[in-house]
Amino acid sequence: MSAKIAIIGSGPSGFYAADTFAKKLPNCQIDIIERLHTPFGLVRAGVAPDHQGTKNVTRQFERTMNNDNVRFVGNVEIGRDVSYQDLKDLYDIIFLAIGASVDRKMGITGEDLKGVYGSSAFVNWYNGHPDFVDLTPKLGPKGVAIIGNGNVAIDIVRVLAKSTEELEGSDLCQHAEEAIQAVDLRDYYMIGRRGAAQAAFTPSEANELGHLAQCHPVILNDDLTQKPQEDDLKAQKNKEKNMEILRDLNGTDRADKPKTLHMQFWAKPVEILGQDCVEGLRLERTALVDGKLQGTGETFDIEVSTIISAIGYETAPFDGLPMDGGIVKNNDGIVEDGVYVAGWCKHGPQGTIPTNRKESMEMAKLAIEQFNGDSGKKGPAGLDNLLAERNVTPVDFDNWKKIEAAEEAAARPGRVREKQVSF
Structure with a gap:
């Protein structure tokens, strides 16, 4: 079955879901959509800078990106560049992993x-x-x-x-x-x-x-x-x-x-x-x-x-997203038909990267169970056309690797990298 899947947010919950989808639905097409130029969400911007061991989890996420059917689509913001309704029109499954940052x-x-x-x-x-x-x-x-x-x-x-x-x-x-x-x-x-x-x-x-x-x-x-x-x-x-x-x-x-x-x-x-x-x-x-x-x-x-x-923290919503206080409104992870949520935006800021891994994988499996078959939606190709029409230039994973290489080259003595903070 060729499911068109949009994962919103490129933090741990998003990548764990992508890995599950790629393994369980090998013919699916997955877009990991991120508003920043850089992936990894909380691992990059939240994990303490002196906890490099924790940040090594990104190596696993990079392996997920080796799948031909998984794309990183950075510099694309929901509500600014594409709407929530656009996503529902383009994809069979929408998986929300936008965290809690407020x-x-x-x-x-x-x-x-x-x-x-x-x-x-x-x-x-x-x-x-x-x-x-x-x-x-x-x-x-x-x-x-x-x-x-x-x-x-x-x-x-x-x-x-x-x-x-x-x-x-x-x-x-x-x-x-x-x-x-x-x-x-x-x-x-x-x-x-x-x-x-x-x-x-x-x-x-x-x-x-x-x-x-x-x-x-x-x-x-x-x-x-x-x-x-x-x-x-x-x-x-x-x-x-x-x-x-x-x-x-x-x-x-x-x-x-x-x-x-x-x-x-x-x-x-x-x-x-x-x-x-x-x-x-x-x-x-x-x-x-x-x-x-x-x-x-x-x-x-x-x-x-x-x-x-x-x-504590609350989720920053985008237009059209149903909210329940500081989290996305959901019923055991289901927001509406074809829309799922996991991680901190589902239940608030609870748990660590490993504990949210299990939940994200389980929600992805539920989405697969409820998938009714290829609907003919345009998925990644439709998103590319929409972004081109709106003059939005996305950042793919190859672009990210160039950013990463430049950050590592700019590192001061004794530091791992010097993060690029403007784009």
């Missing part, structure tokens, strides 16, 4: 002050995403507060606290590295509404905090004796491992490390202080009351000049 708001006074950033925007800035290269975040003169205690919060701490030498082998963009190294930041705060036993970071991320050459972690407002209570066995073991790591960190000698990571548990932000720029953050202590998290009414202030909110 920062959720904290909803507190002072959130609009200069010096307040969402973690998606901030991470995209130091990872060289073209949309955020001009963010130029205000760093210093006082500390940085990161709201949230997941993996992204730890990533941001590492990137900000590491020395130039510690960033050896990374692909941190030059504009970001120069801005960070130009400021003598000494204090980092990682704020969690609940306790250490409920922290969302993984053991591997927590463990990295003990290996920062210049930054010493300090646990605040938690005695690390609470036992995690998770329904899932794997989650329970991870939380127990987290507690073990934090207890070890708490007993580590500071030595001569000049920087401090203040891991503040049981506190929530209630107000950002300042007139035009951030001057501080007001926090309210929290506690569990009858099993529910509540504020105690006791507040305290910390002096910071920068606040980065890492409390």
Whole structure:
């Protein structure tokens, strides 16, 4: 059966779906449509620049591109160059893998002050995403507060606290590295509404905090004796491992490390202080009351000049796409006849690359099961004609490989690449 398939988004979910379609429907034609010139989505713009091992998953994605029936169609934006209806007219199956890239708001006074950033925007800035290269975040003169205690919060701490030498082998963009190294930041705060036993970071991320050459972690407002209570066995073991790591960190000698990571548990932000720029953050202590998290009414202030909110993300929709709050409206992954969704745009920002792999493959298999046969739709050929009529020049995978080669050739000593940030 010759299905015409459009995958919207070239991150992990999109590529895992493409691989499944290519294997299960060898006669199909697959277009992976991406609004940027570059593929790989969150792997390129979201994974920390010092986590090159995680980024090696792109080698698998490149193998998918070796299939003759799979195309990368970059620099094509849904809603700008082609419409949602265009896609439904051209393809038998539409697979949405557009992720969740819009920062959720904290909803507190002072959130609009200069010096307040969402973690998606901030991470995209130091990872060289073209949309955020001009963010130029205000760093210093006082500390940085990161709201949230997941993996992204730890990533941001590492990137900000590491020395130039510690960033050896990374692909941190030059504009970001120069801005960070130009400021003598000494204090980092990682704020969690609940306790250490409920922290969302993984053991591997927590463990990295003990290996920062210049930054010493300090646990605040938690005695690390609470036992995690998770329904899932794997989650329970991870939380127990987290507690073990934090207890070890708490007993580590500071030595001569000049920087401090203040891991503040049981506190929530209630107000950002300042007139035009951030001057501080007001926090309210929290506690569990009858099993529910509540504020105690006791507040305290910390002096910071920068606040980065890492409390979650929402999907950015395009015209015509049905939405349910911050995600694509769907019924177990089905948006409408012939339209499917997977990953963070399906259920919100949950899970890692491996966990979303399974879901993406299962949704692709469901789409194959429900495919009714060749409808005669034009697919890739029709898209090419439409783009030509509208004077849109797409970027194919060969073009991307040229961009990649140029980035690697431009790398500074000790860096993997220097990302191209404008096209």
